[in-house]
Amino acid sequence: MRVGELARTARVNPDTVRFYTREGLLRPDRNPSNNYQEYSSDDLQKLRFARKARQLGFSLPEIKSILSHADDHHSPCPMVREVFEHRLNEVEAQLQELHNLRDRMKNALEAWQSMPDGTPDGHTICRLIEHWDDPAKAGKEESR
Amino acid sequence: MRVGELARTARVNPDTVRFYTREGLLRPDRNPSNNYQEYSSDDLQKLRFARKARQLGFSLPEIKSILSHADDHHSPCPMVREVFEHRLNEVEAQLQELHNLRDRMKNALEAWQSMPDGTPDGHTICRLIEHWDDPAKAGKEESR
DNA sequence: ATTGACCTGTGAGCGACTCACAGGTTTTAA
DNA sequence: TTAAAACCTGTGAGTCGCTCACAGGTCAAT
Numbered sequence: 001m002r003v004g005e006l007a008r009t010a011r012v013n014p015d016t017v018r019f020y021t022r023e024g025l026l027r028p029d030r031n032p033s034n035n036y037q038e039y040s041s042d043d044l045q046k047l048r049f050a051r052k053a054r055q056l057g058f059s060l061p062e063i064k065s066i067l068s069h070a071d072d073h074h075s076p077c078p079m080v081r082e083v084f085e086h087r088l089n090e091v092e093a094q095l096q097e098l099h100n101l102r103d104r105m106k107n108a109l110e111a112w113q114s115m116p117d118g119t120p121d122g123h124t125i126c127r128l129i130e131h132w133d134d135p136a137k138a139g140k141e142e143s144r
Numbered sequence: 145m146r147v148g149e150l151a152r153t154a155r156v157n158p159d160t161v162r163f164y165t166r167e168g169l170l171r172p173d174r175n176p177s178n179n180y181q182e183y184s185s186d187d188l189q190k191l192r193f194a195r196k197a198r199q200l201g202f203s204l205p206e207i208k209s210i211l212s213h214a215d216d217h218h219s220p221c222p223m224v225r226e227v228f229e230h231r232l233n234e235v236e237a238q239l240q241e242l243h244n245l246r247d248r249m250k251n252a253l254e255a256w257q258s259m260p261d262g263t264p265d266g267h268t269i270c271r272l273i274e275h276w277d278d279p280a281k282a283g284k285e286e287s288r
Numbered sequence: 289a290t291t292g293a294c295c296t297g298t299g300a301g302c303g304a305c306t307c308a309c310a311g312g313t314t315t316t317a318a
Numbered sequence: 319t320t321a322a323a324a325c326c327t328g329t330g331a332g333t334c335g336c337t338c339a340c341a342g343g344t345c346a347a348t
Contacts, residue, residue: 004294015337018297023335034344036295056245060335081253088249095246098239101200105232112225148325159306162328167304178313180326204304 006039010047017047025050025064057094058087150183154191161191169194169208201238202231 007014020026021037026046028037046067053063066080151158164170165181170190172181190211197207210224 002295013337014295016335019336022297034295036344052245054335055241056249084249084253088246088253091242091246091249095239095242097199098235098242101196102232102235102239105200105228105235109225109228109232112228146326157306158326160304163305166328178326180313198304 001039001044002036003039006044006047010044010051012047012051020047020050020060023060023064025060025067056087056091058083062087145183145188146180147183150188150191154188154195156191156195164191164194164204167204167208169204169211200231200235202227206231 001009003014003017007017010017017026017039021028026039026043028039028043030036031038050060050063050067053066054060058066062083066083069080145153147158147161151161154161161170161183165172170183170187172183172187174180175182193211194204194207197210198204202210206227210227213224
């Protein structure tokens with residue numbers, strides 16, 4: 001298959017396919033008659049993997065090295081594992097952080113919701129901003 | 145306080161402070177004698193808010209508009225709320241996605257862990273790649 | 289034969305920094 | 319007091335991972 005088809009089936013931008021090819025992540029054959037690139041179903045799998053890996057926050061160089069390790073078929077590759085483990089740690093941390101912030105946002109939004117007309121005033125926003133780092137205060141009125 | 149001090153207390157790169165200042169997110173006074181920028185504690189709060197908001201995925205223009213709405217003190221601003229709600233949805237989605245992928249990674253790593261010497265071979269990686277989209281198969285041997 | 293949809297390479301633009309440079313200022317400390 | 323170190327200034331360029339724009343070549347359908 002050629003660029004367009006590959007891109008369509010993997011639901012990515014054709015330019016991304018071209019970009020990955022330029023970067024050496026995909027290595028299609030060339031049709032010598034018209035110089036078009038010919039991708040295999042192997043390339044499709046690599047592309048899909050690459051996209052998922054990107055979502056996980058792997059860098060293109062990392063993905064490239066994982067992929068090329070997988071290419072020469074049965075090399076033991078502790079490096080891939082290191083990359084993986086390292087990335088997993090980062091993902092866990094990010095997940096935690098995101099979770100906290102999500103809760104913070106929800107609280108803030110609830111505080112807004114319960115206002116007379118549902119629109120916040122400057123004060124609310126100020127409080128939100130001032131106590132952003134302090135979940136105990138954000139979204140709650142002080143006792144007074 | 146000046147650039148360096150502000151940056152240190154907020155634990156960001158001084159260049160980020162300069163960048164935010166260039167972008168109009170922070171508006172320090174100028175010391176006319178030496179042309180240095182003078183930041184207030186208000187700026188510190190804005191900076192901290194901006195960093196948290198960035199982690200949540202708000203864009204700089206969004207942050208800028210939230211901050212300037214908060215500046216002219218008591219404007220009701222449904223826009224800020226819209227941005228906030230919209231972003232919350234995205235965060236929820238991202239959280240879900242990240243969660244799934246984290247589990248996927250853990251499974252994969254466990255499968256590796258249980259291998260004889262703890263290092264994966266080409267086959268394992270291939271399976272991981274081939275069935276990346278298919279949690280039922282990744283990290284498990286087929287029945288045979 | 290012409291249209292339109294594809295393909296090619298290259299180069300530039302994006303957001304949000306980050307770094308490098310060249311020069312001016314302030315602080316420290318010998 | 320003066321030299322060095324540590325700051326500050328603006329500007330411009332580099333980074334990553336795309337994405338788009340351009341100019342031109344190829345191919346299938348009408």
